[in-house]
Amino acid sequence: MSGEQAGAAVEVLAQPEFGDEPGTVRELLLGTWRGRFGLAVVALFAFMALFGKAIAPYPPDASSLDVLAPPSIHHLLGTTESGADVLSQVLVGARVSIVVGLAAAAISAVLGSTVGLVGGYFGGWTDRGLDALENWFLVIPTLPLMIVLARLLNPSLTVLIAVIGLTSWAGTGRIVRAQVLTLRERAFVERARALGAGDGYIIRKHILPNTLPLIFANTVLIVAVAILSEAALSFLGLGDPTRISWGTMLENAFESGAPSAQAWWYVIPPGLCITVLVLAISILGYLFEEHVNPRLREHG
Amino acid sequence: MNDETLMDVRELEVQFRARRGVARAVDGVSLEWRRGEVLGVVGESGSGKSTLARAMLGLVPSAAGAVELEGRAVNGKASLGELRRRVQMIFQDPYQTLNPRQRVGTIVTEPLIVQGVPRGEHEARVRRALEDVGLDPERFGGRYPYQLSGGQRQRVAIAAALVLEPEGLICDEPVSMLDASVRTQILAVLGELKRRRGLGLVFITHDLSLAWALCDRIAVMYLGRVVEQGSAPDVIERPQHPYTQALVTAVPVPSAGGGGRRELLSGELPDATAVPSGCRFHPRCPRRFGPCDRVDPPLIATGGSQLAACLLHDPALATEVQAARGD
Numbered sequence: 001m002s003g004e005q006a007g008a009a010v011e012v013l014a015q016p017e018f019g020d021e022p023g024t025v026r027e028l029l030l031g032t033w034r035g036r037f038g039l040a041v042v043a044l045f046a047f048m049a050l051f052g053k054a055i056a057p058y059p060p061d062a063s064s065l066d067v068l069a070p071p072s073i074h075h076l077l078g079t080t081e082s083g084a085d086v087l088s089q090v091l092v093g094a095r096v097s098i099v100v101g102l103a104a105a106a107i108s109a110v111l112g113s114t115v116g117l118v119g120g121y122f123g124g125w126t127d128r129g130l131d132a133l134e135n136w137f138l139v140i141p142t143l144p145l146m147i148v149l150a151r152l153l154n155p156s157l158t159v160l161i162a163v164i165g166l167t168s169w170a171g172t173g174r175i176v177r178a179q180v181l182t183l184r185e186r187a188f189v190e191r192a193r194a195l196g197a198g199d200g201y202i203i204r205k206h207i208l209p210n211t212l213p214l215i216f217a218n219t220v221l222i223v224a225v226a227i228l229s230e231a232a233l234s235f236l237g238l239g240d241p242t243r244i245s246w247g248t249m250l251e252n253a254f255e256s257g258a259p260s261a262q263a264w265w266y267v268i269p270p271g272l273c274i275t276v277l278v279l280a281i282s283i284l285g286y287l288f289e290e291h292v293n294p295r296l297r298e299h300g
Numbered sequence: 301m302n303d304e305t306l307m308d309v310r311e312l313e314v315q316f317r318a319r320r321g322v323a324r325a326v327d328g329v330s331l332e333w334r335r336g337e338v339l340g341v342v343g344e345s346g347s348g349k350s351t352l353a354r355a356m357l358g359l360v361p362s363a364a365g366a367v368e369l370e371g372r373a374v375n376g377k378a379s380l381g382e383l384r385r386r387v388q389m390i391f392q393d394p395y396q397t398l399n400p401r402q403r404v405g406t407i408v409t410e411p412l413i414v415q416g417v418p419r420g421e422h423e424a425r426v427r428r429a430l431e432d433v434g435l436d437p438e439r440f441g442g443r444y445p446y447q448l449s450g451g452q453r454q455r456v457a458i459a460a461a462l463v464l465e466p467e468g469l470i471c472d473e474p475v476s477m478l479d480a481s482v483r484t485q486i487l488a489v490l491g492e493l494k495r496r497r498g499l500g501l502v503f504i505t506h507d508l509s510l511a512w513a514l515c516d517r518i519a520v521m522y523l524g525r526v527v528e529q530g531s532a533p534d535v536i537e538r539p540q541h542p543y544t545q546a547l548v549t550a551v552p553v554p555s556a557g558g559g560g561r562r563e564l565l566s567g568e569l570p571d572a573t574a575v576p577s578g579c580r581f582h583p584r585c586p587r588r589f590g591p592c593d594r595v596d597p598p599l600i601a602t603g604g605s606q607l608a609a610c611l612l613h614d615p616a617l618a619t620e621v622q623a624a625r626g627d
Contacts, residue, residue, distance in 0.1 A: 187396035191457070194357050195464075196384035197414045205410070209401045 028291055034283050041280035045273070049098040052091035060084060060092040060244050068256075068263045078265035080249075081256035089244050090269045096245035097274070100161055101227035101281075107165025108172060108226070109219040113211065115169070116176025121184055121203055131177070137170035146229060150238040157240045164229045172218045179211045217288035224281040231274050246270035305370065306468050306500050307333040307356065307387065312365035314348070314355045316572075323572040325351040327524035328365070335467065336498040340515030340532065342508055342547070346569050348524040349504045350392075353472045356502070357389055385415050388461035392473040394453035398445040404430075405441035408460045415464060429463040430456075433489050451482030458489060468500040469493075476505070487514065508547055512536045517605070520544045523580045524572055526599065530606030540608040542587045579611065587612060589624035 029035040057076075064083035071078045077086035119130035146163050153159045183189065184207065192202050233239055234247025241248070249270040253259070258266040314326040325348045333339050343349045354360045356367055358380050367374045367383075374383050388411075391397045398407055408426045417425070430437045433455040445453055454474060461469055471490065475483040491514070493499045505511050511518050512532055519529040520543065528541040539545045546565045567584045570576055576583050582592040591611055599607040600614055612621050 187391050187393055188399040190354075190359060191389070191391060191397045191460075192399075192410070192414070194359055194384060194389045195411045195414050195460075196381050197410075201414060205402075206399050210399070 024291070028287060029284075032287065034287055038280045038284035038287065041276060042284065045094055045098060045277050045280075048091055048094035050095075052094050056085070056088035056091045058085040058088045060088045062088075068258065068261055068266065070263075071265050077269050078263065080252065080266060081258065086249075086266055086269055089249055090246070090273060093245045093249055093270065094273065096157065096240070096243050097227050097230055097247070097277070100157065100164065100230040100245070101223045103161040104164035104168065104226035104229070105219050105222040107161065108169040108222050109215055111165070112169035112172025112218075113176050113208075113215050115173040116178075117180055117203055117207060117211070119173075120177040120180025121199065121207060127177075130173070134170045134173045134177075137167065138174070142167050143229070143232060146233060147236060147238060150233055155238055155240055157243060160230060160233060160239055163233070164226045168222055168225055168229070172215065172222065175214060175218055176211050179214055180207055183207050183210055213288075213292045217285060217292050220281060220288055221285035224278045224285060227274065227281070228278050246274050304334045305332055306335045306337075308366075308368040308371070309333075309352070309356060310366045310368065312352070312355055312367065313363040314351050314360055315363045318573050320571070321573040324524050324575055325572055326355060326362075327572075327575065329521070329524070329526050330365075331519055331526065331529075333468065333500060333502060336494070336500050337517065338494060338501045338503055338515045340511035340518040341502060341504045341521060342506065342511045342518055343521035344506060344569050346523075346572065347521040348572070349506075349521050350472050352521070353389065353470050353502065353504050356470060357384060357387065359389075381415075385464055386466055387468040387470060388464060388466040389470045390454070390457050390461055390472065390474045393477050394450050394457055395445075395477070397457050398453055400445055402444075403441065404435075404443050404445075404448070404456050405437075407445075407456055408463055411460055411464045417464075425463050425465075426459075429459040432462055432493065433459045434485075435459065449482070450478050451485055454478060454482075454486050455489065458486075458493075462493065465497075466499070468502070470502040470504070472504045473506070474503075475510075476507070490514075508536065520547070523570060523575060525580065525609065527581065527610070528606065528608045529599070530604065534604055534606050538606075540602040540606055540613060541581075541610045542585050542612075543581050544608075546586070579609070587624075590620050591617065 029039050061082075062084055064079065066075070066079050067083045068081055069075060069079045069083075075085050075087065077090065080086060080089065115130050115134065119127040119134075146167050149163045149167070150159060153163070189202055189206050192206055197205075230239065230245060231247035231250065234245050235251045235254075237251055239245060239248050239251075247270075250267065253263070253266045253270075309329055309331040312326055312329045313324065316323045316325055327348070329348075329352055331339070331341075341349045341352060351360060355362050358367070358374065369379065369383050369386065372379065374380055402410070405426060408429055409422055412422050412425060426441075427437045430440065435452065435455055440448070440452070440456070445456070448456065458469075458474075469490075474490070475486050478486060487510075490501060490503075494501060501514075503511065503515055515532045517530065518532045518535045519526045520535065520541065521527065522543050528535060528539065528544045530540075535544060536548060539548050543565075550565075565584050565586075570580075570583070576593075578591070578593040578595055579585070579588070579597050582588045585592065589611075595611060597609045597611045597614065599609050602608050602613045611617055614621075
């Protein structure tokens with residue numbers, strides 16, 4: 001290999017990494033149609049989560065004699081089996097879905113990155129033990145595990161968040177571990193060690209900052225999974241019975257026989273909200289992931 | 301060891317577990333590194349010179365032998381910490397040794413943080429270190445590594461090593477990844493530091509002419525062992541070991557080798573998992589004779605400052621050597 005070629009090769013390696021330039025994240029979100037779509041949808045639902053209660057036309061649990069009424073001027077999305085306004089419930093329900101999604105993903109991110117960092121960096125028996133734990137969580141079907149855990153504990157928002165967070169960290173752990181395995185062999189880590197830096201310092205200052213973009217991209221995807229899981233658990237009656245979420249709406253709809261009563265307005269709005277929000281977040285997550293890991297990009 | 305000694309390496313051995321057994325990367329190396337001295341360690345890829353450098357700072361565990369700082373053995377956390385404060389290292393690849401997420405200012409400050417230097421001194425010392433390597437602190441302090449050229453990166457690495465005001469600097473092929481023009485700049489920076497600060501250098505390189513131009517003393521490594529050492533002019537101009545002789549004649553060094561016959565080596569450097577019996581160089585040696593495949597030669601004084609690990613210089617074998625020459 002000639003000197004020039006070697007120079008070109010290292011220049012490629014020296015390309016700025018994700019987040020190095022302040023412009024890249026903004027470009028990613030605003031410069032691609034996927035980014036714009038994802039951002040717009042997420043912004044819309046974030047607005048619902050923040051102000052849903054304030055803009056809802058009725059209190060979400062206000063019952064009336066107008067039971068399972070189709071959409072009308074008074075109830076734009078019809079009413080529930082107890083005569084409550086479906087639109088109001090959809091608006092208010094956004095908060096629980098998004099809060100559970102974010103909180104569970106945060107727990108998963110912290111657990112997954114800690115396990116990945118510690119296992120990947122220290123290696124040996126620590127790594128083998130953590131890796132086995134990770135594999136166990138990866139292999140076991142998550143939904144049944146969540147159902148069992150949620151059944152064992154009293155249904156509440158905290159339990160829901162904890163159960164989803166505890167069962168969804170393994171993928172993050174695995175990805176972080178793989179990244180740490182390559183990072184710890186990098187020359188700048190050896191240089192830090194030659195300066196006399198300890199393991200804690202090296203992990204905090206050299207390994208973690210270089211895994212954060214990966215953790216971030218992965219966690220965005222986990223938010224989508226967590227929202228879906230919340231809906232699934234609530235639909236199975238394992239959610240917080242005192243709070244309205246899209247999942248509990250679907251559960252109530254099915255309990256009350258809304259589908260057989262042709263009450264599509266009760267089933268489709270919460271279902272569509274879950275689908276569109278999860279889709280938008282996933283699109284953003286994949287966008288970030290492709291950016292962090294160029295190998296996933298279609299054409300170099 | 302005497303008062304002038306900064307570091308002593310004694311019978312150091314480093315082994316790696318490889319697929320085909322144990323690789324003896326460093327196989328019994330003894331070296332003395334004096335204060336303010338530029339000690340060259342020369343050898344081919346795979347000779348163990350980089351591993352030796354790492355082992356000197358405890359970055360790879362040694363299987364046997366000792367590393368001493370001013371006559372005191374380095375073992376345990378405290379002495380290793382002191383060693384890593386007083387002796388710094390520069391690595392080969394400036395594209396890999398800087399954390400892509402740290403700014404230049406952070407990179408150069410880091411050693412001060414790690415070694416617990418009072419915060420008040422940081423700014424002045426970082427400025428001085430950057431100025432010493434010819435980088436304007438105002439212009440470069442806020443940049444990220446990807447915004448720098450290879451030469452600038454290596455200078456940042458040198459500044460980060462200097463900021464602790466070390467007494468010794470171990471340079472592992474510091475210019476082999478750089479363009480020729482940049483190479484000269486970096487060497488000038490290192491030379492200047494030696495002159496102005498009395499900084500001692502261990503200069504690891506495969507480039508004999510570079511070692512000749514820069515070093516006070518040279519140790520030539522072959523397959524994990526020092527086969528010849530002495531003052532740089534002696535080793536380059538009057539090499540005593542057949543391996544050094546081959547290296548010298550292969551490299552276009554002006555005036556070196558005395559225009560003697562060219563001895564090009566045949567074969568490849570053997571695997572460190574399969575070190576040949578006797579003298580480890582004998583399968584490739586153009587001057588091997590009777591006992592070479594049986595006797596592992598120690599370093600033998602050959603006059604002046606020089607030592608060579610070659611049976612040709614063993615006085616006990618003088619008659620056999622004579623006979624071999626007669627053939």
